[in-house]
Amino acid sequence: MSERSLxxxxxxxxxxxxxxxxxxxxxxxxxxxxxxxxxxxVPFSVEAEVPATWESGTHGLGKRVGGGEAAETTEKQGRTHWDMLLERRSLEELQVLLDERLAVRRGEKAPEV
Structure with missing residues (x-):
């Protein structure tokens, strides 16, 4: 029966x-x-926050007509791994660590600190 209905x-x-x-x-x-x-x-919902720029897909980035200047967002920049590493170590310390690891990779004995 189910075979017939589908x-x-x-x-x-x-x-x-x-x-x-x-x-x-x-x-x-x-x-x-x-x-x-x-x-x-571009159609947007009446309740939507309309962006100041929109990608057209063929002609590049378009700016909103009659929308005024784009409001600057004050979002906090995300920290990268490099930023977090620099909070813990100085560049001199990182250079020493790099030299030690390169010596190990080359098969040399790592210098004692």
């Missing part, structure tokens, strides 16, 4: 739900302009 439904390619009575979320169209004069629009 025949011809093309599962995965078509939705069995109808769009009757479905109301889409309110949208706003935001216009962007590239440096070469190409303009394009």
């Amino acid at each position: 025949r011809g439904t093309q599962l995965g390619s078509r939705s069995l739900e109808s769009e009757v009575g479905v109301e889409p979320a309110p949208r706003q169209l935001v216009e962007y302009a590239c440096e070469d004069g190409f303009t394009f629009t």
Whole structure:
């Protein structure tokens, strides 16, 4: 019985739900302009925070038309491994460690400190 009910439904390619009575979320169209004069629009939700720049995909980065200047974000920069290493060791200490490890790799005896 289940074999007969699935025949011809093309599962995965078509939705069995109808769009009757479905109301889409309110949208706003935001216009962007590239440096070469190409303009394009991008739909955003009314509640969304609209970015000052958007990648067009073919013409490069576009700036928002009539959006004013981009607000500078004051996000904290992430620390890299190198930054954290420099908090623990000086460059002179790192050079000594590097020389010791290179000597071990070359088969030489590491200098005693």
